[in-house]
Amino acid sequence: MNFLGYGIGDWVGLATLIATLVSLCSWIFKRIALDPLREDIKDLGFKFDQRFQNEEKVIDDILNTQKVHSQELGSHSTRLTRLEDHVGIKGDNDDEY
Secondary structure (H helix, E strand, O other): OOOOEHHHHHHHHHHHHHHHHHHHHHHHHHHHHHHHHHHHHHHHHHHHHHHHHHHHHHHHHHHHHHHHHHHHHHHHHHHHHHHHHHHHHHHHHHHHH
């Protein structure tokens, strides 16, 4: 059986050659483009995880500082009230300041 002047063996050889070239090109593309891209994506994900953990720590530190400041403010308010009571200052005119 001949098609365009070539036999079945010639067509099988040509198909094999084309399949081999496509596989080789695919492998080269994977090595040159995809593998480095995957590594970069993996590194980027790791950096995002680190950044997220650092941001969580900063937020926790801020919240703890805010809690301490809130407690100190309550303590100062109590102390001022006691001082005003001791000195005889009434708290009715607080809006004047």
